[in-house]
Amino acid sequence: MSTSQELPLAGKSAIVTGATRGIGQEIARRLAHLGANVALVYVSSNSSPTALSMVDEFRAKGRQCCAVQADLSAGDCGEVIVREALEGLGVASVEILVNNAGIAQMPAGVEEAWLTRLSRIMHVNVRAPILLVQGYFPIWDLRGIELSICGSSIGSRLNFPGYGIYSASKASLESLTRTWARELGVKYHLTCNAVLVGPTATPDAPDSAARAAAKSLATAEKTLGTPEDVAEVVAWLSGEGSRWVNGDLIGSHGGAFMM
Numbered sequence: 001m002s003t004s005q006e007l008p009l010a011g012k013s014a015i016v017t018g019a020t021r022g023i024g025q026e027i028a029r030r031l032a033h034l035g036a037n038v039a040l041v042y043v044s045s046n047s048s049p050t051a052l053s054m055v056d057e058f059r060a061k062g063r064q065c066c067a068v069q070a071d072l073s074a075g076d077c078g079e080v081i082v083r084e085a086l087e088g089l090g091v092a093s094v095e096i097l098v099n100n101a102g103i104a105q106m107p108a109g110v111e112e113a114w115l116t117r118l119s120r121i122m123h124v125n126v127r128a129p130i131l132l133v134q135g136y137f138p139i140w141d142l143r144g145i146e147l148s149i150c151g152s153s154i155g156s157r158l159n160f161p162g163y164g165i166y167s168a169s170k171a172s173l174e175s176l177t178r179t180w181a182r183e184l185g186v187k188y189h190l191t192c193n194a195v196l197v198g199p200t201a202t203p204d205a206p207d208s209a210a211r212a213a214a215k216s217l218a219t220a221e222k223t224l225g226t227p228e229d230v231a232e233v234v235a236w237l238s239g240e241g242s243r244w245v246n247g248d249l250i251g252s253h254g255g256a257f258m259m
Contacts, residue, residue, distance in 0.1 A: 007035030008239050013064070013094045015039045015085050017072065017128070018101030020047040020054065022202035023151070026227035027098055028054065030235045036096065037064035039085035043072060043101070064089045072101055073123040078131030082139070093139045096238045099129040099173070100151045104166040118165050125169035126176070133180060148192040149237050150177050154217075154253050157196070174249060181247030191246040195233055198253020200225040219255030229254075 014031050018024035019040035028038050038058060040051050051067035058065035066088025070081050085094055102125045129150060155163055156170035174194050181192040199217060201224040218225070233252040236242055 009096075009235075010035030012096060012238075013037040013039070013085075013089050013091050014096035014098060014238065015041060015068075015081060015094050015132070016098040016100055017041040017081075017132070018043075020050040023197070023200060023227045023230045024098075024100040025050075025054070026231040027100055027234045028058075030228075030231040031096065031098075031238060032058045032061060032063045032065070034235055034239070035063070036238070037089050037091065039066050039068055039081075039089055039094065041068045041070055041081055041085075041101070043070065045069065064091070072128040073120065075131070077128055078133070078135030080135075081132060082135035086139070094136075095147060097132060097136065097148045098151070098234060098238075099132060099149065101128070102151060102153075102169070104155075104163060121165050121169050122172075125166070126172045129173060130176065133184075147238055148177075148180060148190065149234055150174075150192070150194040152177075152194040152196050152249065154196055154198045158217075177249075178247045185246055191243065193237055193242070193245055193248045193250060195230065195237070196249050196251045196253060197230055198225055198251075200227060200230060202227060218253065219258075221254060223254075225252065225254055 009031060012035070014036045016024055016028045016031070016038060019028040019038070020042040028040055032038050040054055042048075042051050048067070048069065051069075055065045055067050066085065068081055068084045068088065070077050074080075082094070086092070103121055133148060150173050152174050153166075153170045155167045156174060159167050177192050177194040180190070184190045184192070230252045233250055237245065237250065
């Protein structure tokens with residue numbers, strides 16, 4: 001029989017956005033490995049097979065799991081995701097919210113009007129997390145400590161050319177994180193922190209030349225981080241060991257940015 005030490009997140013439930021690929025996928029896997037039930041949020045129907053496969057994988061480990069397809073640019077995405085997560089997991093409250101999903105630029109070769117790109121990035125990276133937090137309001141009084149973890153980027157601090165809108169969106173998310181920690185912490189027994197992610201090897205990472213240049217940013221090792229590296233930080237923030245951490249920015253970038 002597994003002990004509480006082996007499964008420190010047993011009895012807790014989580015919503016993870018962008019959960020079917022890259023960093024989000026490893027975050028979801030790590031939380032489930034530590035005992036949490038997980039609602040996997042994804043956008044594109046192309047990700048449905050992956051989402052359903054992950055549901056089977058997690059249920060085989062004894063976890064409750066569900067897949068929620070949602071348009072993060074829609075005005076009702078927060079209430080839809082929270083409602084379907086509660087129904088899919090069969091729970092009254094979800095203790096862990098991981099706002100991982102985010103977009104930067106269009107894929108190479110795809111043209112997009114500047115105003116369209118501005119709207120798309122800000123809607124997904126900033127408005128969607130706001131709507132998700134608002135979607136929690138009806139259930140926050142039901143149980144104890146709630147946790148919100150927002151995915152940020154060193155781009156908010158290092159300001160890479162060509163990524164101005166993306167950098168602004170992540171800086172906005174960090175400001176929201178601190179505001180939520182102060183505004184909602186006492187009222188809802190909530191802790192809210194952001195993870196500052198550095199260059200990470202994922203399928204969506206930049207081309208090989210950009211990856212090679214990014215390796216020089218890290219000071220721990222001259223290499224890219226992995227999704228597992230980020231997932232470990234998020235898992236720690238999701239557990240009792242971080243209960244006194246609130247409104248903070250936790251780096252997962254190998255020393256690429258030092259505050």
